[in-house]
Amino acid sequence: MRLYHVSKSYMAGQYALHDVSLEVRRGEFVFLTGPSGAGKTTLMELIFAAEQPSEGQILVLGRNVARIGAGAIPALRRRVGVVFQDFKLLQDRTVEENVRLALDVIGTPRREARARVFQMLKSVGLQHRRFHHPLSLSGGEQQRVALARALVNEPEILLADEPTGNLDPELTIEIMDLIVSASTRGTTVIVATHDHGLIDRYGKRVLRLENGRVVEDHPAASSSIGASA
Amino acid sequence: MSRVLMLIAIAFGNALRGIRRASTTSLLAVLTIAVVLVLVGSAALLVENMSGLLDEFGAELQVTAYLEPGLPAEAQRELAERVGSAPGVEAVLLVDEAAALARFERIAGGAELLAGLEENPLPASIEVRLRADARTAESLAVLTDSLEGLPGIAELAQGQEWIEGYARAVALARGIATGIGIVLGLAALLIVANTIRLAVYARRDELDILALVGASRTFVRVPFLLEGTIQGLLGGLVALLVVWGAYELLLPQVRFGLELVLGRAELHFFTTVESVRLVLAGAGLGLLGSMTALVGAGSET
Numbered sequence A: 001m002r003l004y005h006v007s008k009s010y011m012a013g014q015y016a017l018h019d020v021s022l023e024v025r026r027g028e029f030v031f032l033t034g035p036s037g038a039g040k041t042t043l044m045e046l047i048f049a050a051e052q053p054s055e056g057q058i059l060v061l062g063r064n065v066a067r068i069g070a071g072a073i074p075a076l077r078r079r080v081g082v083v084f085q086d087f088k089l090l091q092d093r094t095v096e097e098n099v100r101l102a103l104d105v106i107g108t109p110r111r112e113a114r115a116r117v118f119q120m121l122k123s124v125g126l127q128h129r130r131f132h133h134p135l136s137l138s139g140g141e142q143q144r145v146a147l148a149r150a151l152v153n154e155p156e157i158l159l160a161d162e163p164t165g166n167l168d169p170e171l172t173i174e175i176m177d178l179i180v181s182a183s184t185r186g187t188t189v190i191v192a193t194h195d196h197g198l199i200d201r202y203g204k205r206v207l208r209l210e211n212g213r214v215v216e217d218h219p220a221a222s223s224s225i226g227a228s229a
Numbered sequence B: 001m002s003r004v005l006m007l008i009a010i011a012f013g014n015a016l017r018g019i020r021r022a023s024t025t026s027l028l029a030v031l032t033i034a035v036v037l038v039l040v041g042s043a044a045l046l047v048e049n050m051s052g053l054l055d056e057f058g059a060e061l062q063v064t065a066y067l068e069p070g071l072p073a074e075a076q077r078e079l080a081e082r083v084g085s086a087p088g089v090e091a092v093l094l095v096d097e098a099a100a101l102a103r104f105e106r107i108a109g110g111a112e113l114l115a116g117l118e119e120n121p122l123p124a125s126i127e128v129r130l131r132a133d134a135r136t137a138e139s140l141a142v143l144t145d146s147l148e149g150l151p152g153i154a155e156l157a158q159g160q161e162w163i164e165g166y167a168r169a170v171a172l173a174r175g176i177a178t179g180i181g182i183v184l185g186l187a188a189l190l191i192v193a194n195t196i197r198l199a200v201y202a203r204r205d206e207l208d209i210l211a212l213v214g215a216s217r218t219f220v221r222v223p224f225l226l227e228g229t230i231q232g233l234l235g236g237l238v239a240l241l242v243v244w245g246a247y248e249l250l251l252p253q254v255r256f257g258l259e260l261v262l263g264r265a266e267l268h269f270f271t272t273v274e275s276v277r278l279v280l281a282g283a284g285l286g287l288l289g290s291m292t293a294l295v296g297a298g299s300e301t
């Protein structure tokens, strides 16, 4: 994944992102940090084509998403899992149905989809909850469901925007461990957080944004570097 | 292939879920379509039966030329031959005075009515049957024009004016029914569109999430189109049942009157094809309505 001189401005003269250039390699794990309003969410939205940059080019999985047509966005999204602070689960569907959504949109046959959802829920420790509805789950459990939905399609990239922002410290570690283990299986991961304890704990690469600019790019303690994602 | 089938199954599932979730507004949409199609359907049935009668009367349409009294038999036959070669004529039948009297006695059930008269008061006539392609007001006019001047013909009698009036009434009824149908159809369309727009609005969170997990535009839209189509289909079925019920219940009540006015009461209901067409009209309304809604809700979907 590569960004070349990317700027995003929602209002004339004000930049949510300003001249950001960076590269994230395949399988790399990156913490995106910085104060509220620094542009973390905006950066992620540009990567999964929820927003278009005002300037610059963005290469994701070999595509220039700065110029992506509306018709090509779904294909991109199937290769990029996303997780948010507020989980974004459907309350009128069971846990299984929520996770299955990512497989339903590509028409995965029901039997195969259920098997994969079961395996995925098992890996986040929620297989016994698959017929429950999200509201009957704790916040940590709901985020694990969201994570399962993001990962069930085996995406090449996982974007997590303050995934533990609503969780207490114990659950935060639980979720982060799951995200880190996804990265060890080869998924490129970007996690936005302003939890310094978390960043210190994992010793990964840290990109620090302030006022829409990258002010720090701190490499991982021990890096394993592959091709650009 | 199984993926396509799966996507279709999911689309149906989502459409039905949508209908179930908004059952009240869905029911309203179904009923609106049903009411509109009941009105349009009854009007169509009426017009169709009227024009069916028109065709039948047209088939029976014939011109009768009454001959001047005292015309010798030889002259009558010559006249009949000339009439037979007139434009649009298929066949002629010469009914002389004696035959007319015989026929009258047969119909009236006896000779008593005319028994007191010394002379046979009935005129001879030539009955003209028209070719199928000549059973129109125009060719009828041409024919009567050419017959009117012939010596020996006293009077021409034909059902033309009656038929023309009736044809005008049918055309008028058809026009009014079409006009009302279009207006009501548009109203139904807007109501379905509104129902679907509400459904889109109610499910915008879901649509956001679908977009995040890579749902195509088609995946998002098709369930709404199906939802509208299913509502329309149900509305069409309800309408068909209502019109059929009304036809079965009401017809016996008016049969006697019909027989009196029309000479017969052989009305018919929609054929199977026409019934299917009525139901499909409902489905079409529903589909168009939901398409309208999606155009309006472009950014959400």
Ligand SMILES: Nc1ncnc2c1ncn2[C@@H]1O[C@H](COP(=O)(O)OP(=O)(O)O)[C@@H](O)[C@H]1O
Pocket (backbone or CB within 6 Å): A010, A011, A015, A016, A034, A035, A036, A037, A038, A039, A040, A041, A042, A043
């Ligand atoms: N949709 C939007 N419309 C207008 N301004 C926005 C929008 N999204 C973000 N911004 C602005 O862009 C800047 C960066 O926001 P954001 O990317 O959400 O930062 P962060 O996620 O780091 O808190 C902020 O000043 C925010 O107000």
Ligand SMILES: [Mg+2]
Pocket (backbone or CB within 6 Å): A040, A041, A042, A161
């Ligand atoms: Mg943010």
